[in-house]
Amino acid sequence: xxxPSEAEWGFEEIARDDPNRAIELAGCGQAEALIxxxxxxxxxxxxxxxxxxxxxxxK
Numbered sequence: 001x002x003x004p005s006e007a008e009w010g011f012e013e014i015a016r017d018d019p020n021r022a023i024e025l026a027g028c029g030q031a032e033a034l035i036x037x038x039x040x041x042x043x044x045x046x047x048x049x050x051x052x053x054x055x056x057x058x059k
Contacts, residue, residue, distance in 0.1 A: 015022035028034070045052065 011022040011026050014025065
């Protein structure tokens with residue numbers, strides 16, 4: 001998979017339709033930091049045999 005270049009990637013299109021969303025997305029930081037955090041978390045979970053679950057709210 002080829003990553004888009006800086007010239008190909010931006011929030012201009014989103015900003016035209018939803019300026020607030022574009023601002024939030026632009027402030028998220030580098031994609032590499034998110035990928036690294038997710039990979040580290042998954043590795044730790046698998047290594048330590050951590051189980052993650054979700055209990056829905058009952059209304």
